Amino acid sequence: STTSDREKPKQVELIRLKYFSIDEVPPTIPQENPPKDVVEKILFIVNNITMDNFETKISDLRQALLPNYFSWFSTYLVVQRAKTEPNYHKLYSRVMTGIGSEILHDYMLNVTLKQLYALLAIKDVQMVDKKHLKNLAAWLGNITLAIDRPIRHRQVAMREMLLDSYQTQRLEVVVPFVCKVLQQAADSKIFRPPNPWTVGILRVLLELNEKANWKLSLTFEVEVLMKDFNLKMKDIKPTNILNTPEITEKISG
């Protein structure tokens, strides 16, 4: 019949991610949505803040943004802004650090990881919104590595994700994610190479580049990343672990 031919909204099938888990923020401060006038005030400030007027605007924001609104604000900044506006990541990250709260940072990380989880878990790689995934990955790097904060293993285990995605044919989504996150380490004296954690992930990427027989676009991602670190492809020795049985389980402990 004609009705059954009509396209139904396609059900997006999700897989359960290994090596990617999200810590909930401890509920030390009750969270609520701000009243309408406060929402308007906060949005007005975020719309008008720039690197030049930063100091005055951030102190306005500090007054309006009560700790009870951190969850709401994080969702707004990540989902409405960072996800689609990569050119403003540096500014938004400075807004976050300018508020000067560890709890706000926890909420930002929490919302960012949840958004990333939802994209990385889409089973059909064709349907993954790669642009949003890259933007959010870069944002994750901006609110961690770029400001000298670690990405904790218990939340995102980078090497394990790469190795697992090789086994499960998910390299096409995981490699751009890892590269975009890591790229933000170029700004950090702590995380840029020779940081052993960063180098350790680069070594796995380089082994994959040699052996995974992947699309040229993924090689390009790795090349761009190496270039951002002012490194040549041959400057770092690839690992030799891809074909070691149970390697992912072993490394994850």
Next chain:
Amino acid sequence: KQLPLPPIILPPPNHLFVRDVWNNNLHREFAAIRKLVASQYNYVSISTEFVGTMARPIGNFRSKTDYHYQTMRSNVDLLNPIQLGISLSDSNGNKPDTGPSTWQFNFQFDISQEMMSTESIELLRKSGINFEEHVNAGVDVSEFAQLMIDSGLLLDSRITWITYHTAYDLGFLINIIMNDPMPNNKEDFEWWVHKYMPNVYDLNLIHKVIRDFTQPGAPQLTLSALADELGIPRFPLFTTTGGQSLLMLLAFCNLSKLSMHKFPNGTDFSKYKNVIYGINGD
């Protein structure tokens, strides 16, 4: 005047246990460490075993502390650590009731490649170091560094590090994590320490300050003599590198409890937070 000795403290048996870490259980043990760090065990102590001071820098130095830094720097750049111990507790000194909370990492270390005297080889052998095992089964320092960096112990203001006569322990750890030669001057070194470990206490310094109130000018105590004063029995375990970190943590937490985290004049211990004894503790 002599203060009465405090009652003897007997920690539960599972607290007096050091897990030896070699290449084959490195990842598994780090999984356990990460779990503890995530569940409020946010105090960590560190001790290191290395061959001893081998190099003395020559030249002109800006100050005595500069000379001390340059000595530490040249030795850390020149030598490799043999073992590193860490012990975890919560801020009140409580340890988990099940499973280990102290680890001794045994690094890859080949005496034929290292600068060391036969004397110190013998001394280390006698203290229980098995150099053959270190060649064959030792932990790769770079893998250790990677696992440390995302463990949750570093770069986090919610973690407090406890050390005893800090300079070399922090020097080796920072050197491993930097994966680069040590900074030229002590100010840069302090920058790295402060970044990676925003809260560091030197138990030796804290105790020295306390003693200066009661016995000005008295010679410094060793860690085991300090532990005696606090009523911690001398278990043989405490002489190992892992055991040293455990003893350090027990002693710091006991001292904190006894003194309410304050010096005799009421000043909080935190006045001496992040002072690296012998380097910036003039």
